[in-house]
Amino acid sequence: MSNPFEVEVLERTPDVVVLRATGRLDSQSAVTMMEHCERARMAGKHLVLNLAGVSFIASSGIGALLALAEDFSQAERSLRLAEVPTSVDSVLRLLNLEQFLSIDSTEQAALEALEAA
Amino acid sequence: MTATTIHPLPGAPASLITSVTASANRGALSIRWIATAATVLLTAAAVVCVSAVSENNARTALNRELDSRVLLLGRNLALTASGALLTDFPELTLQPVVKDLLASQPEVAFAVVVDHLGVVQGHPDVRRLGTPFGLPAGLSPVREAGQLSSEESLLADREWLVSEVPVREHGGRIIGKTFVGFRRDYLDRTLARSRQQQLMVMGLFLLVGIGAAMLLMSMLLRPIGILRQGLERIGRGDLETPIRVRDRTELGVLADTVNEMTGALRRAQLEMVERLRLTHEVDLARQIQQSLIPSEPLTTGAFTVRGDQRPAAEVGGDYFDYFLLADGRMALAVADVAGKGLSGCLVMSMLSALLRAYRETHTSPSAMLGALDEQLGASLRSGVFVTMFYGILEPRTGCLTYACAGHNPLLLCRRDGGAVETLASKGIPLAAVRGGAIRRTLKDAQAMLQPGDLVVQYTDGYTEAFDPAGKEEFGMERMIEVLRKHAALGGDSALAALRDALTGWTGGKSALADDETLLVLDYAGAPARAEKVTASLAGPVDTLEEAECRGRCLRLPSKVAGLPGVQEWMTGVPVLRDLTGAEADWLASALYEACANVAEHGYADSGRLSFELWWLPPRAVAPPWGASPAEVAAAALREGAFVLRDDAAPFDPGNRKESDFTDPAVRRRGRGIGLDIIHRVMHEVRYHPATTRGNILVMKFGPRPQAEPGKEIAA
Numbered sequence: 001m002s003n004p005f006e007v008e009v010l011e012r013t014p015d016v017v018v019l020r021a022t023g024r025l026d027s028q029s030a031v032t033m034m035e036h037c038e039r040a041r042m043a044g045k046h047l048v049l050n051l052a053g054v055s056f057i058a059s060s061g062i063g064a065l066l067a068l069a070e071d072f073s074q075a076e077r078s079l080r081l082a083e084v085p086t087s088v089d090s091v092l093r094l095l096n097l098e099q100f101l102s103i104d105s106t107e108q109a110a111l112e113a114l115e116a117a
Numbered sequence: 118m119t120a121t122t123i124h125p126l127p128g129a130p131a132s133l134i135t136s137v138t139a140s141a142n143r144g145a146l147s148i149r150w151i152a153t154a155a156t157v158l159l160t161a162a163a164v165v166c167v168s169a170v171s172e173n174n175a176r177t178a179l180n181r182e183l184d185s186r187v188l189l190l191g192r193n194l195a196l197t198a199s200g201a202l203l204t205d206f207p208e209l210t211l212q213p214v215v216k217d218l219l220a221s222q223p224e225v226a227f228a229v230v231v232d233h234l235g236v237v238q239g240h241p242d243v244r245r246l247g248t249p250f251g252l253p254a255g256l257s258p259v260r261e262a263g264q265l266s267s268e269e270s271l272l273a274d275r276e277w278l279v280s281e282v283p284v285r286e287h288g289g290r291i292i293g294k295t296f297v298g299f300r301r302d303y304l305d306r307t308l309a310r311s312r313q314q315q316l317m318v319m320g321l322f323l324l325v326g327i328g329a330a331m332l333l334m335s336m337l338l339r340p341i342g343i344l345r346q347g348l349e350r351i352g353r354g355d356l357e358t359p360i361r362v363r364d365r366t367e368l369g370v371l372a373d374t375v376n377e378m379t380g381a382l383r384r385a386q387l388e389m390v391e392r393l394r395l396t397h398e399v400d401l402a403r404q405i406q407q408s409l410i411p412s413e414p415l416t417t418g419a420f421t422v423r424g425d426q427r428p429a430a431e432v433g434g435d436y437f438d439y440f441l442l443a444d445g446r447m448a449l450a451v452a453d454v455a456g457k458g459l460s461g462c463l464v465m466s467m468l469s470a471l472l473r474a475y476r477e478t479h480t481s482p483s484a485m486l487g488a489l490d491e492q493l494g495a496s497l498r499s500g501v502f503v504t505m506f507y508g509i510l511e512p513r514t515g516c517l518t519y520a521c522a523g524h525n526p527l528l529l530c531r532r533d534g535g536a537v538e539t540l541a542s543k544g545i546p547l548a549a550v551r552g553g554a555i556r557r558t559l560k561d562a563q564a565m566l567q568p569g570d571l572v573v574q575y576t577d578g579y580t581e582a583f584d585p586a587g588k589e590e591f592g593m594e595r596m597i598e599v600l601r602k603h604a605a606l607g608g609d610s611a612l613a614a615l616r617d618a619l620t621g622w623t624g625g626k627s628a629l630a631d632d633e634t635l636l637v638l639d640y641a642g643a644p645a646r647a648e649k650v651t652a653s654l655a656g657p658v659d660t661l662e663e664a665e666c667r668g669r670c671l672r673l674p675s676k677v678a679g680l681p682g683v684q685e686w687m688t689g690v691p692v693l694r695d696l697t698g699a700e701a702d703w704l705a706s707a708l709y710e711a712c713a714n715v716a717e718h719g720y721a722d723s724g725r726l727s728f729e730l731w732w733l734p735p736r737a738v739a740p741p742w743g744a745s746p747a748e749v750a751a752a753a754l755r756e757g758a759f760v761l762r763d764d765a766a767p768f769d770p771g772n773r774k775e776s777d778f779t780d781p782a783v784r785r786r787g788r789g790i791g792l793d794i795i796h797r798v799m800h801e802v803r804y805h806p807a808t809t810r811g812n813i814l815v816m817k818f819g820p821r822p823q824a825e826p827g828k829e830i831a832a
Binding site: 027063066071086093096 | 677681717787797
């Protein structure tokens with residue numbers, strides 16, 4: 001249940017970084033995730049955050065996603081969430097946050113959306 | 118060896134202190150003199166008897182000899198005289214013959230030869246010759262004379278013995294007679310001389326015998342003096358110094374026997390002194406034991422608890438106790454130490470001290486038993502263990518939370534219908550297994566008591582009491598039967614009935630084999646408020662205690678890393694595990710956020726302490742007809758409550774409105790979302806800081822997935 005949080009960083013295109021997160025996204029792991037995401041933003045890249053491996057998301061994880069989305073938006077970069085698991089999606093919908101996040105069903109769909117933009 | 122005297126303890130029987138002065142003061146006859154005098158007297162008597170018999174035999178023999186001799190002398194004289202009487206002057210021949218005879222035979226008093234006319238022809242006195250001869254008067258024939266020839270006779274009286282023998286010529290014609298006479302005093306003189314000699318010899322022997330007897334008696338009887346001195350020492354209390362008699366007679370054997378007896382007496386005296394000491398200590402131990410257990414019933418609210426203990430002949434290890442905790446709850450304990458005697462009493466004292474020391478520290482019965490196990494396990498030797506029941510009663514709700522460490526099941530007598538429930542609880546005895554293994558076996562259990570209910574706890578002195586034949590135990594079934602009949606009459610009556618039943622069963626033995634301990638909790642008051650608690654959430658402590666009674670608990674460490682346990686716990690709790698879909702995710706998220714607040718903000722993620730999350734299910738749920746398990750679970754969830762209890766520093770939640778995520782600044786800040794989740798998932802959230810049981814958060818499930826910006830969520 002308490003599987004460690006891990007982030008896999010993939011440079012899919014010169015402008016896009018894909019991060020694949022695995023584990024529980026809570027107050028401690030959210031910091032790790034934000035560091036990786038900030039690195040991509042600072043490099044001026046778009047980010048696809050694949051959450052397929054996230055088993056649970058705490059409020060701090062949600063806060064991190066919201067803050068990252070705002071930060072990327074201000075930097076005129078895109079942050080897209082892909083393959084969001086049901087358990088995470090339920091909580092996002094509970095708070096009606098899906099309207100503030102770009103969510104794609106698959107990682108490929110997110111990449112395609114970025115290319116189209 | 119140094120002689121030691123054993124001083125008896127106060128209270129020892131006076132017979133132990135033997136007085137020897139009586140024998141010392143009384144004049145004693147000397148056995149030596151008695152034995153010597155007896156020897157002399159017996160010897161003298163024997164000699165006299167032997168002498169008398171011997172003299173009598175000698176006299177008889179001498180008489181016969183004398184008869185023969187006087188007859189023989191007469192015959193010899195007759196032969197000599199037969200020729201002489203035929204001569205013309207027989208006196209010339211016979212007078213010298215008779216004279217020689219008398220001269221040569223001094224014992225012959227007279228010898229006379231007469232002719233056929235009775236005229237004396239031979240006599241030592243010549244003047245008697247030619248005169249008629251007459252025998253002394255009074256002579257009579259001797260009956261037992263030897264073989265007498267014809268015309269011969271033997272005459273005698275008390276003075277004389279005379280033979281009369283005819284003198285015959287060759288033709289056989291009697292021509293005269295001879296008379297030879299002996300005086301009997303000759304015989305007496307002879308015997309007297311012999312007797313005198315015998316007496317002299319006997320006297321000599323007697324003197325020698327007396328000396329020898331005295332010497333022999335002195336030698337033989339010397340050990341008696343040593344024995345007497347030894348016995349006097351024993352009488353004075355000296356049981357250490359043996360009597361030393363090197364004698365191979367019975368007196369030596371007697372000394373050995375006395376020494377053996379002294380040894381046995383010493384051992385018996387030591388055993389008795391030890392027994393008296395032990396009895397004294399046992400009395401003290403029993404007083405201590407009695408002082409540790411309550412002597413009066415204890416009442417709080419509508420509950421009254423009373424205990425009863427009949428101590429065994431030997432000090433037992435039973436223990437019971439009850440007291441009020443600082444928060445008004447009542448603690449009940451019954452324990453049985455394996456083993457009796459002083460060790461059992463000491464363990465019981467230790468248990469009592471520990472229980473009272475920990476009474477406010479460990480509010481959960483299983484935690485209390487775990488702590489007691491830890492302490493006892495470190496102190497008691499292997500093989501000594503304690504079975505124990507510990508319960509905490511909340512008098513406001515009637516909820517009894519209890520745990521058992523290998524103890525007898527609880528008996529709960531319901532008021533309605535006289536049903537008696539046996540409430541067993543798992544758990545190994547205290548100190549039975551080292552290393553805290555007991556914590557894995559202990560589990561708190563709850564019982565909701567109703568007015569009129571009676572709770573009975575006891576030790577095996579009740580269930581295992583044998584009948585007088587020693588074949589059958591009293592057993593739990595009989596206890597239940599007695600309770601079924603008497604529980605309705607109240608605690609006092611039930612207790613008395615159980616005691617009477619047991620006394621009747623055992624035949625009223627005065628010396629019990631084991632302590633008989635009983636604890637009776639009586640609920641005589643009005644119905645509790647418990648039924649109203651869940652619905653109204655009127656009091657956070659009430660809700661918490663009801664949750665402790667019949668809810669499901671998750672104990673969490675005070676750090677975020679331990680919070681994944683919330684989801685795992687949910688999968689094991691009925692109702693919660695039946696919830697599916699988004700509602701299940703929301704509930705998990707809300708509970709997580711509530712717990713994370715406590716761990717992160719209350720305890721600063723220290724991880725050193727713990728707090729509790731309870732699910733208090735509703736008492737009854739009426740879901741719609743045909744509802745799925747998930748729908749039933751959702752309905753139950755809306756009626757139940759979640760209770761979070763912690764001992765962290767209380768905080769003021771203040772007033773906070775629901776987050777407005779349409780505001781980019783709110784989104785960028787990304788904080789406080791946890792409260793939003795809790796309030797979206799729980800339709801009722803009440804925080805009660807710093808109650809008597811710590812901070813209590815009560816939440817009721819009711820998701821609200823629509824935003825209501827501006828809604829106050831933390832009041």
